[in-house]
Amino acid sequence: DAGVIQSPRHEVTEMGQEVTLRCKPISGHDYLFWYRQTMMRGLELLIYFNNNVPIDDSGMPEDRFSAKMPNASFSTLKIQPSEPRDSAVYFCASSTGQRASEQFFGPGTRLTVL
Amino acid sequence: AQSVTQPDIHITVSEGASLELRCNYSYGATPYLFWYVQSPGQGLQLLLKYFSGDTLVQGIKGFEAEFKRSQSSFNLRKPSVHWSDAAEYFCAVGFSGGYNKLIFGAGTRLAVHP
Numbered sequence: 539d540a541g542v543i544q545s546p547r548h549e550v551t552e553m554g555q556e557v558t559l560r561c562k563p564i565s566g567h568d569y570l571f572w573y574r575q576t577m578m579r580g581l582e583l584l585i586y587f588n589n590n591v592p593i594d595d596s597g598m599p600e601d602r603f604s605a606k607m608p609n610a611s612f613s614t615l616k617i618q619p620s621e622p623r624d625s626a627v628y629f630c631a632s633s634t635g636q637r638a639s640e641q642f643f644g645p646g647t648r649l650t651v652l
Numbered sequence: 653a654q655s656v657t658q659p660d661i662h663i664t665v666s667e668g669a670s671l672e673l674r675c676n677y678s679y680g681a682t683p684y685l686f687w688y689v690q691s692p693g694q695g696l697q698l699l700l701k702y703f704s705g706d707t708l709v710q711g712i713k714g715f716e717a718e719f720k721r722s723q724s725s726f727n728l729r730k731p732s733v734h735w736s737d738a739a740e741y742f743c744a745v746g747f748s749g750g751y752n753k754l755i756f757g758a759g760t761r762l763a764v765h766p
């Protein structure tokens with residue numbers, strides 16, 4: 539079975555540009571999570587969805603960040619405009635409510651904003 | 653508020669030596685407990701999990717962890733470390749009651765000397 543798929547794996551962009559990160563969760567999973575990992579702050583939960591509905595976006599750092607889940611098999615995390623401090627690895631994870639919190643992580647997208 | 657503490661930021665052991673990574677949590681009820689491993693440039697992989705029952709849990713790659721309610725701890729152990737175990741290890745706590753959110757510790761980076 540395919541795991542969580544993220545694209546792109548690496549993204550280099552210039553300050554002020556729009557960045558869109560993509561995630562395909564494991565089929566049948568009804569929870570989707572977006573995390574950000576940096577050396578300074580570790581692993582932070584940005585937002586999570588249940589059945590395509592955002593449940594908790596309290597971790598989204600500011601209005602420049604937005605996330606959508608138009609259907610059960612696709613989610614995006616958008617940063618507009620991007621800033622150098624957004625440079626990080628962004629992970630998507632998915633889980634099913636039947637297995638209480640066990641999350642499966644994608645390989646991550648390494649974002650560099652110049 | 654719920655929290656997870658991994659007191660050791662870095663640990664270095666010799667190959668073949670035993671290993672124990674510490675994890676303490678703060679939560680009013682019995683949590684769901686996880687250990688994840690992250691190799692350089694990779695996503696997080698689940699090593700083992702505790703939901704209920706036997707407090708000694710076996711995981712992949714020869715790891716085990718023991719839930720001690722009285723100490724609010726869930727320490728990870730391995731009797732003999734291999735060089736390939738060098739990675740970062742994250743303890744995580746999930747909660748009953750309808751949430752599938754995890755709170756992660758800051759991580760412990762393990763180095764293995766030959």
